[in-house]
Amino acid sequence: MKKINLMILLLLMVTKLQANAQQQQLPPLVSVSGVGEVRVQPTEVVVNLGVETREKTLDAARTETDKKAAAIINYLKKQGVDAKDIQTSYVTLQPIHTGGEYGRTTPDFYLAQKNMTVTIKKLNSFDKILSGIYEVGANHVHGVNFQVTDLEKFKAEARKKAVVDAKQKAVALTSELGAKVGRVYAIDEGGSSGGPRPMYKTAMMEQSAAYDAAGGPSIAGGEVVVMANVDVSFIIE
Known part of the structure; x- marks a missing residue:
């Protein structure tokens, strides 16, 4: 054991001497x-947009959100946005309890959300497209990123x-x-x-x-x- 420790110590000393020599040189x-x-x-702009729906039943929230998302996709395609430039980035469906009676298990409503990332390569049509997506169902724009x-x-x-x-x-x-x-x-x-x-x-x-x-x-x-x-x-x- 002592022999091994001595070898390690000698190796460290040699390494330090070599480093000092290199610094001096x-x-x-x-x-x-x-x-x-x-x-x-x-040359293009990336838009993060979302659809949010609140309904009394889970199926109603999901159906309405999917309907609006599909309308947005169809609208974007009609505006010349390629299908590969439209990507669903986030989906959630959850019950919401706002308080009320203690121990209550039935939610007040169900919240459904679906977010999409869209790349628009025709900058001169950006304003028109942004305006149109609200008309067909989008109710959130989370970010706009201009890039090349x-x-x-x-x-x-x-x-x-x-x-x-x-x-x-x-x-x-x-x-x-x-x-x-x-x-x-x-x-x-x-x-x-x-x-x-x-x-x-x-x-x-x-x-x-x-x-x-x-x-x-x-x-x-x-x-x-x-x-x-x-x-x-x-x-x-």
């Missing part, structure tokens, strides 16, 4: 962080800009000290992200009349901002 470095950003117009189809292409562009930014920072720092930037010693890519920045002119429409009164689109897609970050170490010459 590091060349003079300048380490910087680069940021790249690409702003693009969104070919996100990876813009991530690559943002990454290139981040590398250029890092090089420019390194050159600026070393030139102030009369030195020059040499070859890259190490590079590490940080997180890349693409996020929507929608700008809202009014609140989310709750009925078709709101769209008619506005006299035009009520929601602007804004920009999708794609960012990349890199950490780079250059050898100082």
Whole structure:
């Protein structure tokens, strides 16, 4: 047992000495962080919408919710939304007790919910579609997310800009000290992200009349901002 412990101790000492030796052998470095950003117009919008029905019986709640959901799907297809861009994301059916007599087992009503995620690729028809889904049965819109189809292409562009930014920072720092930037010693890519920045002119429409009164689109897609970050170490010459 003592022999094993001694071997482990010797191994740890050797590892520490090697690490110290590597640190001592590091060349003079300048380490910087680069940021790249690409702003693009969104090409599609993802809408999370829902149907909620409250009825006295379980079957009535389920039937009415399914009926409204089917009407929404049919409407979306008529508006040119592809079937593969319509997905049911959440379904629930439950009894609701609002209080009353102690020990009462019969629910006051049954609540049925069905949520769908819809991708609309014709942005100029977004307002019309949003208005129409309320007419055919939707009573909730949980979120609107503007995005681009070919996100990876813009991530690559943002990454290139981040590398250029890092090089420019390194050159600026070393030139102030009369030195020059040499070859890259190490590079590490940080997180890349693409996020929507929608700008809202009014609140989310709750009925078709709101769209008619506005006299035009009520929601602007804004920009999708794609960012990349890199950490780079250059050898100082």
